[in-house]
Amino acid sequence: MPSNEDWWLDEEAGPVVRPYQLTQGRTRASGEAFDMVATVIATQARIADPGGLGPEHFSVLHLAQIPTTVVDIASDVELPLGVVRILLADLREFGLVTIEAPIPMKAHQVDRDTLREVLHGLRGL
Amino acid sequence: MAYGGYEASGAVAARRHRAIKILLAGGFGVGKTTLVGAVSEIRPLRTEEPLTESSKHVDSTAGVERKTTTTVAMDFGRITLREDLVLYLFGTPGQERFWFMWDELALGALGAVVLADTRRLADCFPAIDYFERRDIPFIVALNVFEGSRRYSVEEVRTALDLDPSLPIILCDARSKESAKEVLITLIEHVLYVTDPAVSR
Numbered sequence: 001m002p003s004n005e006d007w008w009l010d011e012e013a014g015p016v017v018r019p020y021q022l023t024q025g026r027t028r029a030s031g032e033a034f035d036m037v038a039t040v041i042a043t044q045a046r047i048a049d050p051g052g053l054g055p056e057h058f059s060v061l062h063l064a065q066i067p068t069t070v071v072d073i074a075s076d077v078e079l080p081l082g083v084v085r086i087l088l089a090d091l092r093e094f095g096l097v098t099i100e101a102p103i104p105m106k107a108h109q110v111d112r113d114t115l116r117e118v119l120h121g122l123r124g125l
Numbered sequence: 126m127a128y129g130g131y132e133a134s135g136a137v138a139a140r141r142h143r144a145i146k147i148l149l150a151g152g153f154g155v156g157k158t159t160l161v162g163a164v165s166e167i168r169p170l171r172t173e174e175p176l177t178e179s180s181k182h183v184d185s186t187a188g189v190e191r192k193t194t195t196t197v198a199m200d201f202g203r204i205t206l207r208e209d210l211v212l213y214l215f216g217t218p219g220q221e222r223f224w225f226m227w228d229e230l231a232l233g234a235l236g237a238v239v240l241a242d243t244r245r246l247a248d249c250f251p252a253i254d255y256f257e258r259r260d261i262p263f264i265v266a267l268n269v270f271e272g273s274r275r276y277s278v279e280e281v282r283t284a285l286d287l288d289p290s291l292p293i294i295l296c297d298a299r300s301k302e303s304a305k306e307v308l309i310t311l312i313e314h315v316l317y318v319t320d321p322a323v324s325r
């Protein structure tokens with residue numbers, strides 16, 4: 001007999017594991033904060049004991065083999081942004097990824113050539 | 126060039142994307158998802174909404190907190206203009222209870238589009254206030270719905286009390302060309318506000 005927490009679950013309900021179970025209940029990433037469009041790059045380091053890492057860590061690490069932004073990873077693994085941040089911070093602690101701050105792109109920081117490139121690119125879409 | 130290709134060995138050269146964040150604000154049902162989908166590859170992105178403010182700093186050991194969160198789906202689109210130049214579009218609901226999401230999105234954002242429906246113009250007041258207070262350049266795009274009365278751009282400008290230099294354009298969020306024009310208008314506006322001497 002299913003418990004009353006199970007009966008309404010179907011494929012529409014999404015993953016049955018609650019997001020923060022993947023992070024042992026942590027809601028905040030360790031270490032220095034990083035932007036959602038920061039670039040994540042796998043270091044190719046090997047670690048002796050990956051015991052502290054779960055399958056989701058490896059999914060994230062796999063995506064970072066090519067420099068990828070935090071939001072793109074979150075979107076690809078279909079986990080909430082906050083969960084992915086925690087997984088990435090773990091990987092960083094293990095030395096498996098580096099996370100590089102984005103090039104500043106606020107209106108008063110971005111160079112005009114970049115903006116013209118954007119205009120050109122948009123017109124060509 | 127700093128943006129060379131990857132090395133064949135798999136040792137990836139450190140390489141940062143030029144990632145441009147554009148925000149898309151507007152009330153529920155105004156066409157944000159439609160507009161993002163018209164011009165970009167729309168992708169799933171979820172984030173978290175804190176349910177309670179309480180228990181902050183209480184019982185907090187090693188980042189474990191009692192804060193309860195629920196996930197919120199955002200409109201997220203990506204437009205790759207060049208290999209190293211990517212536009213990220215973020216649309217989130219305009220209600221004030223979602224401001225916690227805007228605060229993070231607004232960090233480092235290039236500019237914003239306030240998408241408005243003339244039948245519910247007041248819905249975009251909070252977004253306009255938000256971007257004005259943070260000095261984030263924005264434009265207003267009026268999504269023209271069938272059956273809605275066509276107000277003139279100037280009527281809308283008066284109603285929203287917007288500066289004459291702030292672009293207000295009509296758009297059809299379903300149309301790729303129209304959505305492109307919205308983004309082009311925003312970028313041109315950013316060029317303008319960052320250098321008023323440039324003719325438009």
